[in-house]
Amino acid sequence: MEQQQTPRWWAVVAVMIGIFLLVTAEQLPIGLLSQVASSMGVTPGMAGLMVTVPGVVAAFSAPLLPVAVGRLDRRIMLTALMAVMVAGSVLSALASSFILLLAARVLVGLSIGGFWAVAGSIAPRLVPEAQVPKAMTMIFGGVAAASVLGVPLGTLLGDLSNWRVAFGTLGGLSLLTAAALWFWLPPLPPREPVRLRVLAQQFSNRGVRVAVLTTAFVVVGHFAAYTFISPILQEISGISQRHVSSLLLLYGAAGIVGNIAAGMFAGRHPYRAVLAIPSLLLIVVAVFPLLGVQPSSGVMLLMMWGAVFGSVSVSIQTWIIRTAPNTEAATALMAFTFNMSIGLGAMLGGRIVDGTSLPIAMWAASGLFLLGALLVWRTPSRIVGEKRR
Template identity: 40%
Template sequence: MPTATTTSIDSPSLPARSPLVSWLAVISVMLGIFSIITTEILPIGLLTSIGSSFTISDGMAGLMMTMPGFLAAVSAPVVTVATGRIDRRLMLGTFILLLALANFLAAVAPSYWLVLVSRVLVGVTIGGFWSIGAGLASRLVPAESVGRATAVIFSAVPLGSVLGVPLGTLIGDVAGWRTAFLVMGILTLCVFAMLLLVVPPLPTDEPTRLSALTGMLRSVNTRFALVMTFLVVLAHFGAYTYVTPFLEQVTHVSAGLITVYLLVYGVAGIAGNFLGGSAVARYPIGTFAAAALMIAGATVLLPVLGKEDLGAVALLVLWGVAYGAVPVCSQTWFAKASPDSPEASSVLFTASFQATISIGALVGGVVVDHSSPSMVMTLAGTAAALVVLVAWSHGARKNPLPDPAKP
């Protein structure tokens, strides 16, 4: 369980609320992040059908993954700082409504440029909601429960990855890709109602300032987290964004079976999240490096062994376990590098992660349009392998992480 990410500071005194309502508030934040993650990666499983609908290439369709990442990277620091004195409950509700609007707009968009407009709204939502919601556990439950609450909130990442792509693909196959976005819009409205009912008012005491973000960049451990996150997320999303074209063109998997393949990958991702979460607390560098090495191995071998169904499934399982550990490893490093600024570390984590998602999808799109999905996999594996060298270099310098227990 990713308890390593739960470094917290003294939170304001909690209002008198029943434990049930407090935990429902935690679950509502988790469902908000789940909705965001699912909406963000939904196009991966629908890439081919959306491209066919608007008569565009896979690379052009990949802009649906590129745009939210760039917007999230910008909006994470800008929105968090600009709204620093506004009640966080109000901001969470606003962002969730924006997400619902984005999904409904995509569902009815008559042209591809309107789909891209909807993805702009998704990007703003990601940057704002994630940066605020990721560090709220200490304000929703008593101190002794913060670790478990944070683990619940972050479980939205693997759950969104597991359910988002395969369920979106399944709905798209049965009822069309527009229906998948419509369903997400309805789910998001349900989350909005739950947030209003169970999340208490969350006025800000010490709003995040830009100086806190720039101060974090002076830490060698923060810079290490940035480099590691950039390389491994670049590798993953550069390849995973185009895994559906790969399975169709190289493995020759039918449209119906692709959902099953992605579901197998997702289940492996859940296992990887909890395995990585428990391991990173004891072996922070080794866990990050091992995850990257597994991604490198899986993506490099896919063009060779992925021509057969068994080889493709086995490597997708390896890939899923590996990537499942990546978000918790990255967030752990950012949180431990700045234990006294949880919201600031969440902002930096969100901005760097999302920017790299968009870069990876963009680079992968260029490669797949000018070469092939197999070349995308090979180049992604090379980028992931570089993470191991960076981890070894950082470990050799023996840069200790701050101990929040010490003054």
């Protein structure tokens, strides 16, 4: 395999920031849901489509876009996708109707899927072999950082101004990142055409299959509830909307702590780390409508929620590394699953919230967490090289 002898850390940083901005853009409407729903005159459940649409588009663009562009230089591809992100963010900020806003979100989804699919495979071409794990950690650290910090920071900006400013700012940052990608990335011609059959082959491996299905249960369940965290905190815990952005920052901080703790634990005990995620989410989310009825208890449960979900990426990726016959192909499959699950979770939660109530949506999410926990529990721990006890 071709290896880069001189490390290009600025290129790695540019790719990491690109991932951070794209995943932040995908999830940004979560913290701004109430604002956008009020501004556009739609229900919170309908506003949740701002998460569903890019999630579904990203899920399909992740495996299909690399196939469609063939042998296009990946430097050009990544820069162009970030430019599409600029257009999607600016058009979102300027949208005069909810339909136009959703159309702009399609562009965001296209950027997310294509960028994520390529970014994970270029680390060996940017740094020497011995430094590839560090580069991969940095690049995919953008995903974790976006999940735990992107939404809170975007929500804070939206609260200090309005949701249009938040989207516009994201577009400006994306423009700067597109320039950084163009100037810092070296030419990156693809080594071989991307084929879909390798992705399908990964699913025949039991370890990969369990990881994919568990991810689907956990992420669909999480976003079925978390997409509506702003009304949950306001209506169930009695917290003022002006405090939501600050609390989501605390949620983000808890997620970072969970990510670090899981990184240390999953390396030694990947089976127990993955089993703990749906099990703990089940408890926290199920009891939230019952025990989170006061601001103090609501905040405590929110912090626990953030810490557990913050551990998802590193724990599942460790499982994949232990079990996948082709780590790169399995990671692309996980990108499809994760993004599709975000969209499906937001859509499912929206239908439940509009048709019933927020507590019902949280209990439905808990049911999905239960399925995930049972799936892992019924899987032999030896698959990941760990004894159950």
